[in-house]
Amino acid sequence: MRSTIPLVLTFVIGLFMVGEYFIPHWRYHQFTQVFLEWGLILAAAAFLLGLFNLVQVNLPKVVNKEEDWGYKLVMLAALVFTLVVGFMGGTDRLSNGQAYKWLFDFVFVPLNATMFALLAFYIASAAFRAFRARNLEATVLLVAAIIVMVARVPLGEDLPLVGEKLPQFMNWIMDVPNIAARRAIFIGAALGAVSTGLRVILGIERSHLGSD
Amino acid sequence: MKLDTLVRFQNMDRRWIFLGMGIAILIPMLFPMTLPFKVDERVQSLYDAVEEIPAGSTVFISADFDPASRPELEPFFRANLHHLLRKDVKFVAATLWPSSPPLVMPIFEELTAEYGKEYGKDWCFLGFKDGKELAIKAIGENIPETFPQDIKGNKIGDLAVTRGYKQAKDFAMIINISAGFPGTREYVLQIQGQYDLSIASATTAVSGPDYIPFYKAGQLNGLSAGMPGSAQYELLVFPDGPPEGVRLLATQSVNVLNVGHAFIIILIVLGNIAFFVTRQAEEVE
Amino acid sequence: MTGIEIFGAWLSIFLTVCVLSFLYDDNPIYKLAEHLFLGVSIGYGVIEIYFGVFKPNLLDKLMNGELGGFQRSLSIIPLILIFMLFSKLVPKYSWLARIPIAFIVAAYAGVKLTGELNANLMTQVAQSIPDLGAVWAEYGFWSWKHDGAGVFSSLFLVLGLSACLLHFYFSAPQNKAMQQVSRFGVLTLMLSFGASFGYTVMGRISLAIGRAQEMLGLDRLPEQVAQIHPRIATVVSAAIVIAFLVVWRRRQGDDYTPGN
Structure with a gap:
């Protein structure tokens, strides 16, 4: 049952x-x-x-003052405060002068945006430490990345010797090998999604219902 | 160079790299350069598609981005609104991202006021709807049932701009500003093919390569990816430079990418030189 | 700008610097900012969900006298399903949550199935089959002017796609020919992943540019900059955070090991 x-x-x-x-x-x-x-x-x-x-x-x-309880208190207090000012603001909550809007503009926006901005620094570190031309496959990956990085910015649009050829070649990478690879992934993912969907609908896949 | 120096160089404290990256971003902002850039075919196609919308038509804008993707997408969002409003195109907007309404509502209000447009008559914002793919499917089927009220709590039936627009296919175009999931991919998968919709997408650089197959297959009528895409769209909308009081943030920033990219390429090259010299020296030993 | 908005702009820059302090190391001031973010963002999620979904699609429909009895009684069903979902919090009745979970999983499975089949499978396959005659007539073998369009690229697309698919076909026998085809598939994938990496670098740097714009006051109009003085706010915030990090680092003494 x-x-x-x-x-x-x-x-x-x-x-x-x-x-x-x-x-x-x-x-x-x-x-x-x-x-x-x-x-x-x-x-x-x-x-x-x-x-x-x-x-x-x-x-x-x-309540039990376990490890890092102070941070968790900040989190819960921020949560309650946001809920209070949000419900108080009601359908006007997004108007200027509302505490909810202020909290969004000056607390949520910088925190959210800076968390993601940190990735710029980590990708630089990864580029230095992990991006090695160890074999043919890695070299192809590296060369494609460098071509895109050069040709996608204004500086690379008209370089001496290669001229417009570099952006054109980058567009070829995006339009031909990139599409070939993406479509293969799409087709694979679609087949996976269809088979999983059918398994769920037919009751073969039941993990989402948990165990008895 | 001694081997141990090279090994130390390879294993240097990553905080020096962070510092270098910070400088590579700050220097070109403090001393800007203004190299010209060209418009690629995908952005041009997006611009042309918007250009072809007759005045008085209505489009559906799905503003699915958050503060984190704002530097890449807000410039497009603003330029696109300028484009629509000056062409007298009306719009009905919504979002599938909870952190989008406080971000986009002030921009809608600012720009529609600039062009003297009236809320409810020329535009409206239906706000956020959860449910991801299900919400998109519902937008395809029945917008008034999915969004019984707008963001201000007005009944959707009371807004003149929505009258006669029951489903996604009733609009002249769907413009999706998409920072990820749910966004352009889900629109294409769920309703583009089913209703043969005309969808334009502005997305982040990370999603750009993923959506190119959709553009090439005709499932999108235009695609702008990342900050360069936004800058190109700004150039198309304001070919003679911005009017007073308008800031073209992507155009201003796109040249900063020159130095940032150059720094990353230098890091890759240095990292590889150090790696190969070390490996060769170790093999000789 | 009002005083509270100018204070907000300073707070915004201070919080930006707090998060950036993570680049030095994981530290209490970053953790504080991180937990503040968690609390505020979950609060936002709840508020927007309430005003975006619960109120218009559930509560108002239940209370709406204009709706017919049948439509109103239909709105009770999702309410019952929500109560069933919340039974997950009570172990004794948690099995009841299976019914709403089954509903939602089935709905997603149904829409995903047709969407993937149509847009990702049928359309992508159909669009990959070139009309070589037309391509030859328009572009020839290779046209630089059209970013390399031509017969070569059309064939590359078909062969690259097929090779990638064969590479994903893990249960196929791995003979020599298959290995060669698979290798071509891997190289095609690498070209695509390399391009993705390039785009990702661009995206990440763009986000950092956005923060720098705020800290330098480049994203505001001159009259706002004159009121806020964002560069002074940045220097003051950086000084406070650096002073904190120096004290924190000293307190750690010899036990300090960089965490990130």
């Missing part, structure tokens, strides 16, 4: 959503629209589940 209902539901809903592509009738789409809306509500609820889990894990650590 505990497994049968989810399996039957998976089969019915999965098949119904596959049909959405093949049956363009408006009445059929009325049903799929309802399922899609439920789906996006549930996806949002899964995020909330993550929130409760986070509080469940971190709050006891703060």
Whole structure:
């Protein structure tokens, strides 16, 4: 019973959503629209589940003053503060002068953007330490990377000796070998997704339902 | 050079490399250079597709980016809005990224005010919707059911700009500013083929190579990748330079990439020289 | 700009420098910024999900008197499914969560299946088969003017794609011919990955440029720069963070080992 209902539901809903592509009738789409809306509500609820889990894990650590409890307190306090100013702002929360908007502009934006900006520095370090022309394959990778890095910036658009040939050759790499490789990956991924989808819908793949 | 010096060079503290990278970014910003650049075919195609939209039509903008991808995509986003607004094209916008609304709403408000456009009549922002592929599928099927209200809490039926636009295929074009998942790939997979949609994409440099096959297969009508793509679009929209009060951030920054890339190439070359000399010396020993 | 906005701009630059301090080493000031970010970003996620999904698509529909009885009662189903999902937090009833999970996994599986089949499989295969006669007539064997378009590139695309696919065909017998084809596939993949690396470098540097623009005040209009003085804010923030790092490093004494 505990497994049968989810399996039957998976089969019915999965098949119904596959049909959405093949049956363009408006009445059929009325049903799929309802399922899609439920789906996006549930996806949002899964995020909330993550929130409760986070509080469940971190709050006891703060209460018991376990290792790094101070940082976790900052995290929980920031979370509560954001929630309070967000709900207080309501549908006006994005207007200038709202605390929620201020928090976004001056706390969220710099932190989010700088976290990712750090990668520029790490990619430089990786380029120095790990990018070695050890064999033919690695050399091809390295040469392609250098061609793209030179030709993609204004400086490389009209270099002496090679002129416009370098950007043209870079475009060839992007349009021919790049597409060949990407399409192979796409086709492989598509076959994988289709077989996984079918396994899920037919109930062969059950890992998402957990164990009994 | 002695072998141990080379080995030490190879294993140097990575913080020196970080410092070098920082300098390679800061120097060209403090002492800017202005080398000209050309527009590639994919960006030109995007511009032409927008150019062909008749005045008075409505497009759907999916602004799926966050502060982290802002330097690459915001310049395109702004230039594209200038392009649409000066052509008198209306738009309905939404996003699949939760951190996008506070970022894009002020830009919508600023630029629409500049062109004297009215909220609800000439444009609207429906806000964020979770559900990723499911949300995209729902945009393909029924926008009023998926977005019963706009970001301000107005009922979608009360907004004149959305009247007659029930599904993605009703719009003249879908413009997707995409920083990753969910974004252009999901739009192409879920609804482009099913409804034969005209989709233009501006994406980050990281996603650029991934989306080129979609462009070449005709699933996208234009593609702008990364900061150079944004700078090229800015050049197309403002060929005679920016009007007063407009800053072309990608054009301003694209030349900084010259030095940054040169620094990385020098690192690769030095790293390889040190590696091969060390290996040869070790083999001789 | 108001005083609180100018203070915000200074705070923004200070937090930027705090995160950049990670480049020296993992340190308390970075950790503080990191946890602040986690808290704020999860809070944002919840607020946007509430106002973007729960309120318009669930709560307002439940309360909306204009909707018919059938439509309103339909909105109760996702509410019940949400309660079932939250039973995951109570071990005794956690099996109930299987029903909403089954629903959502099935919905995703269904839409992914058709999307992948159509856009990634059928279209990509169809678009890879060239009309060599037309290509020859338009571009010849190789045309520099058209970025190398021509018969050579059309054949390279087909052969490269086939070789990559054969390389992924792991269960195929590995005879000599197969190894050669596979090698050509790997080289094609390397050209593509190299190009991706080049693009990734560009993307990452662009993000750092964005931060530098804010710290130098290049992303603002001159009148805003005159009010905020972002470069002074950067120098002051850097001085505070460096002073902190010096003290922190001294306190570590001889036990210090670089962490990152």
